[in-house]
Each structure stands twice: as structure tokens, then as C-alpha cells.
Amino acid sequence: MTRADHILLVIIVCVLPFLYARLWAGNEHADYVQIQAGNDEPLTGELSRDRTLHVHGPLGDSVIEVRRGRARFVRSPCRGQVCVQTGWLQASGEIAACLPNRISLTLHGQHPRFDAVNF
Amino acid sequence: MQIQTTHEDHRIAWLTALAISIHILESAIPSPLPGFKPGLANVITIAVLIQFGWRSAAWVSFLRVVCGSLLLGTFLSPTFILSLGGAVFSMTALWFATRLPGDGFSAIGYGMLAALAHMTGQFTLAWLLFIPNIAVWRLFPILLTAALLFGIVSGIIARAMCNEEISC
Numbered sequence: 145m146t147r148a149d150h151i152l153l154v155i156i157v158c159v160l161p162f163l164y165a166r167l168w169a170g171n172e173h174a175d176y177v178q179i180q181a182g183n184d185e186p187l188t189g190e191l192s193r194d195r196t197l198h199v200h201g202p203l204g205d206s207v208i209e210v211r212r213g214r215a216r217f218v219r220s221p222c223r224g225q226v227c228v229q230t231g232w233l234q235a236s237g238e239i240a241a242c243l244p245n246r247i248s249l250t251l252h253g254q255h256p257r258f259d260a261v262n263f
Numbered sequence: 264m265q266i267q268t269t270h271e272d273h274r275i276a277w278l279t280a281l282a283i284s285i286h287i288l289e290s291a292i293p294s295p296l297p298g299f300k301p302g303l304a305n306v307i308t309i310a311v312l313i314q315f316g317w318r319s320a321a322w323v324s325f326l327r328v329v330c331g332s333l334l335l336g337t338f339l340s341p342t343f344i345l346s347l348g349g350a351v352f353s354m355t356a357l358w359f360a361t362r363l364p365g366d367g368f369s370a371i372g373y374g375m376l377a378a379l380a381h382m383t384g385q386f387t388l389a390w391l392l393f394i395p396n397i398a399v400w401r402l403f404p405i406l407l408t409a410a411l412l413f414g415i416v417s418g419i420i421a422r423a424m425c426n427e428e429i430s431c
Binding site for chain 2: 145146147149152153156160163164167168236237238239
């Protein structure tokens with residue numbers, strides 16, 4: 145290995161822990177909860193106000209709970225229950241979705257960065 | 264019409280065929296994470312870079328991406344765009360690396376640099392074009408670590424190949 149190889153290796157080995165620390169910690173605080181049902185206009189509400197929402201979807205009502213700056217699916221009339229198992233959402237950018245019932249729950253920070261997220 | 268081909272064209276075609284074969288064999292290996300694969304076709308790019316220079320390596324890399332995607336049925340799909348983007352990034356990084364004064368990089372350094380640039384380029388493209396969610400970057404450190412390890416491994420293989428003096 146030449147000197148350039150060693151320098152590159154040292155730089156990368158130094159940068160990697162920094163990347164882990166930077167990208168895995170310090171989640172951006174979320175302020176808004178956005179609920180999208182089917183193809184309707186997404187509904188946005190404040191995360192600071194505690195409440196339980198019943199959102200209507202093709203399979204029935206999904207129950208979404210907003211409490212102490214967090215949000216989650218409490219119940220959903222789907223088989224997989226992936227949305228409920230996702231648990232509490234806390235940080236900006238986190239998403240829980242019930243695809244069978246076509247309802248998704250997204251948290252946003254002070255400045256929502258994107259109009260839409262597609263996969 | 265007869266297209267005149269040079270000795271170099273034939274050499275590039277042979278090496279590209281080798282790279283495509285590795286690329287396709289590798290696509291049959293199941294991946295534990297999206298974007299996580301050894302990138303052994305990189306070995307050919309590095310070996311060509313060392314033996315025949317950057318221009319040949321760039322041709323092999325570009326043709327491998329295009330022909331490989333045609334054979335795998337991913338041509339012009341998001342996979343192809345990411346693959347091409349990764350190749351462009353890693354070849355750009357390698358171009359700068361070959362311009363370094365002094366000893367420059369060895370096969371291992373080229374391997375690392377190519378793999379890291381490939382991964383960084385793909386992530387940037389995936390984030391800009393396909394998944395504009397900041398959460399994508401959470402995968403980045405893991406995949407960059409993998410890229411570093413696989414880059415070193417492919418550098419070692421490329422070095423062994425060049426030491427064997429395979430006649431191309």
C-alpha cells in the first residue's frame with residue numbers, strides 16, 4: 145500500500161464514526177402530524193394537542209392517537225397490523241402507514257421539506 | 264459497411280464481457296439490504312485502470328453498466344440510473360486519483376476510492392431523484408462501511424490479478 149492509500153484509509157476511518165453519530169442521533173423535533181387517507185388532501189395538525197382521531201378508509205376506521213408530541217396507530221382494520229406494530233412516531237420524517245386501509249401518518253418538523261414522498 | 268476496430272477495442276470488449284459476467288453472477292446473490300452487494304465487477308475496472316489506463320477503465324465500466332442492465336432487464340429503470348450514476352461518480356474519483364503526483368494510489372486505494380465514490384454517488388442520486396426523505400441517509404453509514412470493506416477486498420483481488428500478469 146502506498147502513502148496515498150494510507151491517507152485515504154485514515155480519513156475514511158475517521159469520517160465513518162462521525163457519520164454514524166451524525167446520522168443516527170439527534171433526530172429533528174417534529175411539530176406537525178400529517179394524515180393522508182386514500183387520495184384525499186392530506187390533513188395536517190399540531191402534534192402538541194392530545195387527541196384521538198378516527199380516520200375512515202376502504203376497510204373501515206383506523207384509530208390514530210396523538211399524545212405528548214408523539215403519534216401512533218392504535219387500531220386499524222387490516223390483517224397485517226404493520227401500522228400498529230410501527231409504534232409511536234416521534235421524530236420529523238417518521239412514517240407509519242396502513243396500506244390496506246390506505247392511510248398514512250407522517251411527522252413533520254418546523255419546516256416540512258417535501259411536498260410528497262414516493263417509493 | 265465495415266467498421267474498423269483497433270486492438271484496443273477488442274481488448275475493451277473482452278474485459279467488458281468479463282465484467283458483465285461477474286456483474287450478472289453477482290446479481291444472483293441475494294442481498295440482505297437494498298444496495299448491499301460486493302461489487303466485484305469493480306475488480307475488473309481497477310485491474311484495467313492499472314494495466315491500461317483510465318480511458319479503457321471508463322469504457323469497461325460504462326459498457327458494463329449498459330450491457331449488464333440490458334441483460335438483466337433493468338435498462339433505463341431506477342436501478343440503471345443509480346448504477347450509471349455510481350459508475351460516473353467512481354470513474355470521476357478515479358480520474359482525480361490517477362492525476363495524483365508521486366506514487367499515487369495502489370490497487371487497494373483505487374478499490375476503496377471507487378467503492379466509496381460509487382456508494383456516495385448512488386445515495387445522493389437516490390435521495391435527489393427517488394426517495395426524497397432524510398431518513399434514507401440513516402442507511403448511509405452502514406453501506407459506506409460495507410463499501411469500504413468490499414472496496415479493500417476488490418483492491419486486493421485486482422492487485423493479485425495484475426501480479427499474475429494476465430495477458431489481455
